Amino acid sequence: MARQSTPDPVPVLLTRPKAQSQVFARALAARFGDRVQPVITPLMAPVFLTPDLPEGPHAAVIFTSATGVVAAVRLGADLPKRAYCVGRQTAARARKAGFQALSAEGDADALVAAVQADRPSGQVLHLRGEDTRGDVAERLNSAGIETHSVVIYRQEPQAMTPEALDLLASATAVIVPLFSPRTAAVFRGAMPKGSRARLRIAAISAAVAKAAEGLALEAIEVASHPDAEAMLDAVERLLDKRPAP
Numbered sequence: 196m197a198r199q200s201t202p203d204p205v206p207v208l209l210t211r212p213k214a215q216s217q218v219f220a221r222a223l224a225a226r227f228g229d230r231v232q233p234v235i236t237p238l239m240a241p242v243f244l245t246p247d248l249p250e251g252p253h254a255a256v257i258f259t260s261a262t263g264v265v266a267a268v269r270l271g272a273d274l275p276k277r278a279y280c281v282g283r284q285t286a287a288r289a290r291k292a293g294f295q296a297l298s299a300e301g302d303a304d305a306l307v308a309a310v311q312a313d314r315p316s317g318q319v320l321h322l323r324g325e326d327t328r329g330d331v332a333e334r335l336n337s338a339g340i341e342t343h344s345v346v347i348y349r350q351e352p353q354a355m356t357p358e359a360l361d362l363l364a365s366a367t368a369v370i371v372p373l374f375s376p377r378t379a380a381v382f383r384g385a386m387p388k389g390s391r392a393r394l395r396i397a398a399i400s401a402a403v404a405k406a407a408e409g410l411a412l413e414a415i416e417v418a419s420h421p422d423a424e425a426m427l428d429a430v431e432r433l434l435d436k437r438p439a440p
Contacts, residue, residue, distance in 0.1 A: 201229075202230075204229055204230060204231050204232040205230065205231055205232065205368055205369075205370055205434060206231075206232045206233075206234050206362055206367065206368075206369050206370070207223055207231045207232065207233050207234065207369075207370045207371075207372065207430065208234050208236060208359055208362065208363075208369055208370070208371045209233055209234065209235045209236070209237075209372065210236060210237065210238040210239075210371065210372075210373065210378055210381075210382055211237065211238075211239070211374055211378065212237050212239050212240055212241055212262060212350070213235065213237045213240070214261070214262075214265075215261060215262070215284075215374075216233075216235045216237060217235065218284065218423075219233075219372065219423065219426075220233035220235060222423060222427060223427070223430070226427050226431075227430070227431070227434070230434060231370070231430075231434070234356075234358055234359060234362060235356075236355050236356040236358070236359035237353050238352060238353055238355070238378055238381045238382055238385060239350035239351065239352060239353060239377075239378060239381065240350065240351055240353050241262050241265070241266065241324075241348045241349070241350055241351075242348060242349050242350075242351055243265075243266050243269050243347070243348050244266070244346060244347050244348055244349065245270065245347075246345055246346065246347060248270075248272055248320065248343075248345060249318070249320070249343040249345070251275075251318065252275075252317055252318070253274070253275050253317060253318045253319060253320050253343075254275055254277060254315040254316050254317030254318060254319060255275050255277035255278065255279060255310075255315045255317075255319050255320075256274055256275055256277070256278050256279070256294070256319070256320045256321075256322055257278070257279045257280075257306065257310065257319060257320065257321040257322070257323075257331060257332075257342070258278055258279070258280045258281065258285050258289055258296075258322060258323075259280075259281045259285070259303070259306065259321070259323050259324075259327060259329070259331065260281070260285060260323070260324060261284055261285045261287075261288040262324065262348060262350075263285070263322050263323055263324060263347065263348065264278075264280075264285065264288040264289045264292055264294075265288070265292075266322065266324075266347040266348040267292075267322045267347060268292050270347065274294075274320070275320075276293070276294055276295045277294070277295055277297075277315065278294035278295065278296045278297070279296075279297050279299065279306060279309055279310050279313070279319075280296050280297065280298050280299065280306075281298075281299055281301070281302065281303070281305075281306045282298055282299065282300060282301065282421070282422050282423075283298050283300065283422060283423070284422075284423055285298070286298035297309060297313070300422070301420065301421060301422070302329065302400070302421045303328060303329020303330070303331055304329070306329070306331060307329070307331055307334050307335060307338075310335055310340060311335070311338050311340065314340070315340065317341075318341045318342070318343065319335065319340060319341065319342045319343070320342075320343055320345060321335075321342055321343065321344045321345070322345055322347050323344060323345070323346060323347070324346065324347075324348050324349060324350060325346050325348070325349035325350070326349070326350060326375075326377050328376070328402070331344070332344035350377070352381050352385075354385070355385050355387075360387055362392065363386065363387055363390045363391075363392045364387060364389070364390060364391060364392070365391060365392060366391040366392070366393070367392060367393065368392075368393045368395060368413065369392045369393065369394055369395065370395045370396075370397060370430055370433050370434070371394060371395070371396050371397070372396075372397040372399075372426050372429070372430060373396060373397065373398050373399065373403050373406075373407060374399045374403070374426070375399070375403060376402050376403050376405070376406035377406075378403075379398070379403050379406035379407045380406050382407075382410075383406070383407060383409055383410055386410065390411075393413040394410055394411065394412050394413055395412070395413050395414045395415070395416075395433040395436065396410070396412055396414070396415040396416070397415075397416050397418065397426055397429035397430050397433060398415060398416070398417045398418065398429075399417075399418050399421050399425075399426055400417065400418070400421055401417055403417075404417050413436075414433055414436050416429040416430075416432045416433055417429070
């Protein structure tokens with residue numbers, strides 16, 4: 196009886212900054228094993244800033260990304276220990292850095308709701324990147340919670356790696372998880388001319404899916420929830436799709 200051949204692993208192009216891509220690569224390996232081949236090509240790299248912070252005291256900080264936690268620690272400032280975080284990975288990074296972190300388990304809307312429900316007893320600092328969505332500080336100020344927004348890092352676009360360019364030049368299915376509208380736009384702009392790859396996009400939100408418009412796609416899946424677990428589910432749906440005829 197002939198042995199059934201094992202399918203080749205499907206490349207998964209990881210475009211987040213290196214640290215976040217490595218975390219997601221480990222999650223892919225844990226969930227899918229040799230069904231996938233993670234290929235890391237960061238399209239963004241953080242540049243950490245050292246702005247002056249508003250005078251306190253502050254009751255809590257808000258983090259809308261794990262990179263924001265890293266940038267905050269690098270400031271060396273005396274920050275409050277209470278931290279409201281957009282999701283689990285950001286909260287995990289904050290706890291590792293010594294914060295008492297609360298995860299909103301979602302997006303900017305969920306984060307604003309979590310802060311409003313908790314009603315911190317003083318001013319709040321939103322320590323964030325230059326590119327952000329959701330108007331967190333503005334909405335909290337409108338709700339009567341004094342919130343100061345401070346940009347402590349920015350993300351600078353990076354060129355694709357030669358491995359990624361070779362992959363996109365080949366006529367193979369490639370899954371690309373995209374976690375922000377800006378990354379989707381940068382990826383769209385970085386696509387090499389004459390690419391033959393059969394792109395399958397996993398978008399963390401409808402806004403990201405919209406930012407990916409203009410790419411020649413074989414398939415796109417939008418995560419049911421803006422977190423890593425739902426993105427893994429979206430990757431699984433893309434893995435299970437039959438190739439286009």
